[in-house]
Amino acid sequence: MKPIKSMTTNAQYAELFDSLVRVSKGLNKVSSLKEMAAFLQTETSTLFQLTDVWIYITDAKRTGWLNHVAGVGPNAEIMSTIVPHINYNDDPIFKKMLGQRKIFYTEDLLIEPEANKDVTPLLNLRTVVNYPLFVDGKALGVMAFGSFGEQTVILSPTELNYFDVITEQTALTVSRMHFFDKSQQDHLTKLSNRYGLEKKLRNLDDNNRDCDSALCFIYLDLNNFKQINDNFGHLAGDHMLKTFSSYLSKELKSADIIARIGGDEFVLVFSVPEQCDIDDFVHKIIQRIKHHCCAVDYRGNKFQLEFAWGHVAVDCKDYSINDLFNVADIKMYQLKNSQVNVKSARVVKPQKQVAEKA
Ligand SMILES: Nc1nc2c(ncn2[C@@H]2O[C@H](COP(=O)(O)OP(=O)(O)OP(=O)(O)O)[C@@H](O)[C@H]2O)c(=O)[nH]1
Structure with a gap:
């Protein structure tokens, strides 16, 4: 098939310019990597017929690794399945990209014919623009735009320059997102914190508008x-x-949200079918928690954690977040007050004194 040859006319300059203005405004508003990828994909599929966008972010725990974190486009699923991680020290292109902060375009791939030779035929990737994301000299990851199938897209130097311009803005957006994520996470347990819970509830609210x-x-x-x-x-x-x-987190994978909202207070949120018997559903969840989550070992001592709970179920299209808290809180205290002889955090068979009291 004839390649789509790109030339840069005045009209195209204007198009690229308009897109850059939209990108710089739009990236300020996105609040997730997926949203960012979707936003950029809209621009690049229209302008260059690059239909897919994917993002790899450096793994904080495994030096030298990048993880696939978001993909948008007809081949998003394939991309995340075939290449979920990349070891950039083993990959000459990624190594250069992150080492030299250089954009890699399809033609550059010819310089490294051995790179991705196992993966490329599986993907049928025809065109790709890979660019490294750096903030303050620190590598954050790699973003890539590609087209698959028969058709090769040829980009002019001006068009490639477009990607140079958005690289920095994208990197700043990823960096801002990192702060955003951290602001929603409880530092100790890595669950959502109260702010994260409220944000996620609002997202659920938006996503569930039409659901039953x-x-x-x-x-x-x-x-x-406190006794512990x-x-x-x-x-x-x-x-x-x-x-x-x-x-x-391990036991309740079907939960939409698991949050620690204060010292020893947790919230679980589930979407359940409307016809579901909620009391029965909650009873089963509580039994699972009691069965799997409450015996904790600490330095040779076994602690039996006990807890009180309250629940409320609402129509997913019509609720107020404050009401959820208020009703569940009241019910939880009713239970707590009725739990006579509560001996929470009982130490079962203490074996030795833990000499660690501050
Ligand atoms: N170790 C630890 N303790 C915390 C943390 N955050 C809050 N706490 C403590 O959690 C305890 C909560 O005490 P209370 O609210 O009285 O709760 P409780 O002792 O479980 O009493 P009841 O809820 O009435 O059963 C307080 O001692 C807080 O100092 C934390 O991050 N780590």
Whole structure:
């Protein structure tokens, strides 16, 4: 098939300029990497017929690795399945891109014929513009625009320059997003914090506008948690919170949101079918938590965490976030007050004294 040959006329300059203005305004508003990729894909598919956009971000835990974090376009699924991670030290193109902060275009790939030789035939990738994302000299990842199938898109130097211009803005957006994510995350447990919970509830609200499901909001509060801190020290308390949280994340994968909203207070949010028996649903969730999440080991001591809970279910199209908190909170306290002889955070068979009290 004949390649789409690109020339830069005055009209095209104007088009590129208009797009750059839209990009600089639009990138300020996006609040997720996926949204950012979708926004850029709209621009580049219209301008250059580059139909797919994907983003790899450096792995904070594995030096030298990039993880696929967002993809938009007809081949998004294939891309994330075939290339979920990239070890950039093993890949000559990525190594140069991140080492030399250089954009790589399809033609440059010919310089490294061995690169991606296993993957490229599977992807049927015809054109690609890869650019590295850097902020303050630190590599954040790589963003790529591609077209697949039969047709090769040839870009003029001016058009490639367009990608040079948006590189910096994209990198700043990724960096801003990082702050945004951190602001929504509880530092200790890595669950959503209260702010993150409210943001996610609003997103659910927007996404669920047409749905027929109910939203089930469960509020958990550990019993007598203060005693753990007082008797075993704050490190022990922190350990309980982290372990309990990681159990919740592992056990309740169907939850839409799991948040730690205060010291020993947690919120779980589930979308459930409207016809579902909510009390029965919550009962099963609570039993799972009790069964899997409440026995925590700490330095040879076994702690049995206990908690009170309250829940509320609302129509997913019509609720107020404040009401969710208020109703679930009232119910949780009713239960807490009725839990006579609560011995939360019981130490089961203490084996040795933990000498760590602050
Ligand atoms: N270790 C640790 N303790 C925390 C953290 N945040 C809050 N806390 C402590 O959690 C305890 C919560 O105490 P309370 O609100 O009285 O709760 P409780 O002891 O569980 O009492 P009830 O809820 O009435 O059963 C306080 O001692 C806080 O100092 C944290 O991040 N780490």
